[in-house]
Amino acid sequence: MKTSSTRILTTHTGSIARPPGLVSLLDEQTKGTVDQDDFDRATRKAVQHVVKQQTDAGISIINDGEQGKRSFSTYVLQRLAGFGDEESVPMPLTLDEREFPNWGYRHRLLVPCVGPIIWRDFSAVEKDITNLKDASATAPREDVFMTSASPGTIANFFPNQYYGRREDYLQALAEAMRREYRAIVDAGFILQVDCPDLALRNFWFPDTTIEEFRSVVAGNVEALNHALSGIPASSVRLHLCWGAGETPKLFDVPLASIIDVVLKANVGAISFVGANGRHEHEWRIWGELELPDGMVLIPGVIDNSTNIVEHPEWVAERIMRYAGVVGKERVIAGVDCGFATGSSLRPGVDPLVAISKLKALTEGAQIASKQLW
Amino acid sequence: MPDQILTTHSGSIPRTLRLGQVLLDKAAGKEIDPNEFEAACQEAVTEAVYGQTAAGVTVINDGDQSKTGFANYITQRLTGFEGEPEDRVLNLEQREFPEWAGTRRGRRQPCTGPIEWKDFSAVEADVKHLKTAVDQLSKKPAAVFMTSVSPGTFTNHNTNHYYANDDEYLTAVSDVMKREYDAIAQAGFIVQLDSPDLAARSNNYPDMDLSEWRKIVERNVEAVAYATRDIPEEQVRVHVCWGANAGPHNYDTQLKDIVDLLLKLRGKYVTVVAANGRHEWEWQVWKDVKLPDGKVIIPGVIDSTTTIIEHPETVAERIVRFASVIGRENIIAGVDCGFGTSVSPNRTDPKIVYAKLGSLAQGAAMATEKLWGNN
Numbered sequence: 155m156k157t158s159s160t161r162i163l164t165t166h167t168g169s170i171a172r173p174p175g176l177v178s179l180l181d182e183q184t185k186g187t188v189d190q191d192d193f194d195r196a197t198r199k200a201v202q203h204v205v206k207q208q209t210d211a212g213i214s215i216i217n218d219g220e221q222g223k224r225s226f227s228t229y230v231l232q233r234l235a236g237f238g239d240e241e242s243v244p245m246p247l248t249l250d251e252r253e254f255p256n257w258g259y260r261h262r263l264l265v266p267c268v269g270p271i272i273w274r275d276f277s278a279v280e281k282d283i284t285n286l287k288d289a290s291a292t293a294p295r296e297d298v299f300m301t302s303a304s305p306g307t308i309a310n311f312f313p314n315q316y317y318g319r320r321e322d323y324l325q326a327l328a329e330a331m332r333r334e335y336r337a338i339v340d341a342g343f344i345l346q347v348d349c350p351d352l353a354l355r356n357f358w359f360p361d362t363t364i365e366e367f368r369s370v371v372a373g374n375v376e377a378l379n380h381a382l383s384g385i386p387a388s389s390v391r392l393h394l395c396w397g398a399g400e401t402p403k404l405f406d407v408p409l410a411s412i413i414d415v416v417l418k419a420n421v422g423a424i425s426f427v428g429a430n431g432r433h434e435h436e437w438r439i440w441g442e443l444e445l446p447d448g449m450v451l452i453p454g455v456i457d458n459s460t461n462i463v464e465h466p467e468w469v470a471e472r473i474m475r476y477a478g479v480v481g482k483e484r485v486i487a488g489v490d491c492g493f494a495t496g497s498s499l500r501p502g503v504d505p506l507v508a509i510s511k512l513k514a515l516t517e518g519a520q521i522a523s524k525q526l527w
Numbered sequence: 528m529p530d531q532i533l534t535t536h537s538g539s540i541p542r543t544l545r546l547g548q549v550l551l552d553k554a555a556g557k558e559i560d561p562n563e564f565e566a567a568c569q570e571a572v573t574e575a576v577y578g579q580t581a582a583g584v585t586v587i588n589d590g591d592q593s594k595t596g597f598a599n600y601i602t603q604r605l606t607g608f609e610g611e612p613e614d615r616v617l618n619l620e621q622r623e624f625p626e627w628a629g630t631r632r633g634r635r636q637p638c639t640g641p642i643e644w645k646d647f648s649a650v651e652a653d654v655k656h657l658k659t660a661v662d663q664l665s666k667k668p669a670a671v672f673m674t675s676v677s678p679g680t681f682t683n684h685n686t687n688h689y690y691a692n693d694d695e696y697l698t699a700v701s702d703v704m705k706r707e708y709d710a711i712a713q714a715g716f717i718v719q720l721d722s723p724d725l726a727a728r729s730n731n732y733p734d735m736d737l738s739e740w741r742k743i744v745e746r747n748v749e750a751v752a753y754a755t756r757d758i759p760e761e762q763v764r765v766h767v768c769w770g771a772n773a774g775p776h777n778y779d780t781q782l783k784d785i786v787d788l789l790l791k792l793r794g795k796y797v798t799v800v801a802a803n804g805r806h807e808w809e810w811q812v813w814k815d816v817k818l819p820d821g822k823v824i825i826p827g828v829i830d831s832t833t834t835i836i837e838h839p840e841t842v843a844e845r846i847v848r849f850a851s852v853i854g855r856e857n858i859i860a861g862v863d864c865g866f867g868t869s870v871s872p873n874r875t876d877p878k879i880v881y882a883k884l885g886s887l888a889q890g891a892a893m894a895t896e897k898l899w900g901n902n
Binding site for chain 1: 835
């Protein structure tokens, strides 16, 4: 993994708005009616476009914008077998929804896991890799990353109705996802594992205490490490996620109450929320932690939940704060979360505005680099 | 000298459902029942005053409850606005991001005749409602404020088609609005002049360069002094506004380009946007500024455009950072802009607004502890 050795490198969290035509094709894919050739062609073109958008904006560690995925987590439905045919398991209301009933809530239903988890279509992974390799081969960039869902995240999105215990289910998911993780790393990319399962108590485990939630997190980290075995930590970054949406976040787990468990993951970098007002103050905590050798931080210095384009001076100030507590070489400037985490959701940020925000990220990193080197 | 960080906000709070419906009918030109309006207003103001106080806010208001919008309310009180509304010019953000802008177009009501009071009782009712609500509180606020549109915003929002020139129009507006400002002050409240005219160039004059636009700002600053001349400076605060929307704001005027003019404002208090990502860095601007004696800055430490509830630690950090530059006695912790600048069927959940105000109060208490704790 490239690090900020002579300047502050920049990246983002993964998803970027998909073109409208591809959104329709992803919908058709979900319904099982898509023409595979049409889908492959549109995805390939979209990846080329989104790579150019990132490099034009000056981002140094780029990806495919998750163009070929319907969402950062449920894309595995197309790839793995073992899931049911319909959404049938109700989710509990989040703590925010209980506190603010007039704010609006959704009754969500989830697809359960009803059989053994095995690969059904690994070619989807290979196509993603080929598309990104081809699009990024000659692109001006420092590194290329690709996202993948963590075992714990898949376990949360697809409630277990088949395996005896959650541990067994996590183990099976880890065994399966290991193949995707390895393929991404073998392609020369940095693997980013998306981990709302390590922070999003309010959403997935609203009725647990912090202590109980910590043991869930510990189990998820264990499964993740199992899936990552044999992969060098320096090829992996972990996105610690509190949810991408503009929600009240009143019940967000404080970073300080989970980070010791999260740091047990065998990864070389952690991407986390640092820009929005619920988490902005947590930069100080990183200075008080014993970080593993070589561990790189990717703080969000851009808020993905608002159309307000951050001023580059403010981006720079945020970067400087992190450099001040952990050292400039350990900091890569990032974005709180994805700009378009699901293709069926209207992006929270206008697609064109999102690119302006990436440009502000680049300019802010340049200002900070000038001061730091 | 204060011994704590006081807290306030920018004025508007989402209307109650009951009053919101009456105001939407009023805005649509429907006949409304004056008794229902009166009852709904008093109920809403009492609720807003209670909500702010319960959240721990110390400088409070009526949440702009009776007003359809922070600026357009005035055309319901004055003569001279009987013509057809006009389309606003597209701002720079709308031009750069057409998909974000969609088909939304602002409208404004031009001035087509002499401006005179036709319903001053609306001002008196506002004053009465707020007094009544505050009287019912067992714990009194540190101060009470009431918003009113600034002369320069009035002229921006209502283009002149009647007076001989812009100066004559601004003077006429100032003379008429003086009566509202004076009435608010005489009630013992702080008058807050809502002033996007001092910062929102992209919205009002998108095609004008900075130096030319600064002349308009300068003229509007003078109009504030002229219109508030009979009110003690301690009772005047100016809400400098960059626009309440969650738009890109990438063409926002930089504070450093207007701060010299803002410091000339007549009035003890000046609010600035300081919480959202476009402006949070501007606390640094105050390092290079000599604050006139007795001037109090009210930086936004809560972002009014997002439902994300700021952590009190974030709020405290923002306050302490500001205090380190301008001094703890020269700051009141505020909110970037209003939470409901016009009545809307899609209002923000007021409970979220009060939770954000609760974070503001908790953060200010933490900052007070840090800033005065050793004394």
